[in-house]
Amino acid sequence: MHTNARTPHRFVLYSAAAQEVDADLDFVRRLYRRRHARAPQRLREDFCGTAKLACAWVADRADCQAWGVDLDPAPLTWGDRHYRQPLGSAAERVHLLQQDVLRARTPPADVLLALNFSYFVFQQRAALRAYLRRARAALAPGGVAVFDIFGGTGAVTATREQTMIRGARGPDGARLPAFRFTWEHAHYDAVTQRILCHMHFEIPGVRRYRKAFTYDWRLWTITELRELLSEAGFKTTEVYTHGFDKRGTSDGIYRRVKRFDNQIGWLAYVAAWR
Template structure:
């Protein structure tokens, strides 16, 4: 797979705007709603007709009033089921590494904006030699990962994954989350109060997992140089200034192996990304809604919210994740990558369904098997109307040079 702006009163999205002038304070940011391989939700005619009725209904806000019913799934679990596709992402990561670097298999991954680190956990399963480093500012997501994802990978895998709580703009100052299998489930708790505030990573106040209180900084730990660094779920849209974007790209480049490595990110764009949208996907036990507010053409910002309607529990989780995005253009991304030191930039593009023509389907939408295609320079490729889902890479082949897509 992330994430700004005015928050709802409960913890719904966690990637707030980064502020380089106040580096001692690290703000929360939310999980982004899409991975590059995840498919867009579908809006039916009947859903359109019921929108206003749904919005006006009295809704049960699970984040504000947590139900006692243990059968209510976590919003993180719903997110993983409806949005993420780690096996597909890993397939593309391997493909592009072999295309642009080659000569060896990629073994060492760094997942920035990792959230619940589902991708990192899946990465470890694919090869016993692989390692993973995950970094995220959302303490709640990291805590949920340890209690729900990490407990499924086996004790022998703990030594191959390291999760860090911190800011991608200050990665070396992030703190290691204690992954001792005997302590994770006994000692790690989080304060789930609704108010979001900036905190210091060295404190034990709200928003920090207790597991990071006395642990090491990333800069104090020796890791293998990364073969792949990725930032999925449109997470870079949470960086609202070019200064922040370039700084992050520099950190990503510095983490790559001098023997060759790739930086991979995904982008969100297309004409329908610049208008109001409300689209839905139906799953057996819940309905997932992507809601996009109007587009600010001056600041190039939009607000995204994710909602879940639980069928069995007859509950709605409104604004389970909500955040403000800066929609970066491809030329802006390319120029920022080059300024950060990457030498070769590649774009892979997938056309999404036209927002004026899409139809509703249960489960997965039409076009779920559409593949990304490389957009070659001067190919004269133009996209009208349809949303565009775009991947980029940065590859380090000669020293720390790069390729993006």
């Protein structure tokens, strides 16, 4: 295995393995439109990383603006170069803030998204509630905050799940070869609900990226999240889960549910209306 300047950046592999920004944006736009019969315009993306989602929000809609907030300058700088600047004149409508989500001040948003479980970084109830209060305060009246969450019996067990990700084009047009993505639950603590996760990548025969990303999180449950959203002042919360195809994997179609039989693994969106 070797490394050279032409092997893809770990942010490119991360995005191909872990992000589905078009599906996320489609979900939230439909959610908002169903309630308000108009399209949302202002998006705040908390924990935005490279802000791929914030950039996609404005890409083909001249009336949309986005604010992305992240503490870490590395993904922000990379995302600015690879996602924001290529937007041309639309880049002016994406505002990247290197700040703590607990402190960032942005214009009232129609939609706030905090995806890829990033709020799991808050491990105490008081800390998560404080963040959710800030998220609510960042919304315009009638606005909605959407959080994703995962769970299932496999989530509370030390496991490694491998997926082969198909080759594609990277953000700069360069060819991204097929690669192996491993999502590892290295440890789950049944007392504290603390979970340690790693993302590993391998381009067969070219390069391994061991522990390309590591997350030290608390695995919150949907119930806990909804209770804290309510304590933070959100009026209503809704849960959306996907169905399963014949192979037992997600069908990518999210429907509102009141109850849901546990599975080995599942993903859900929790939507909270201001």
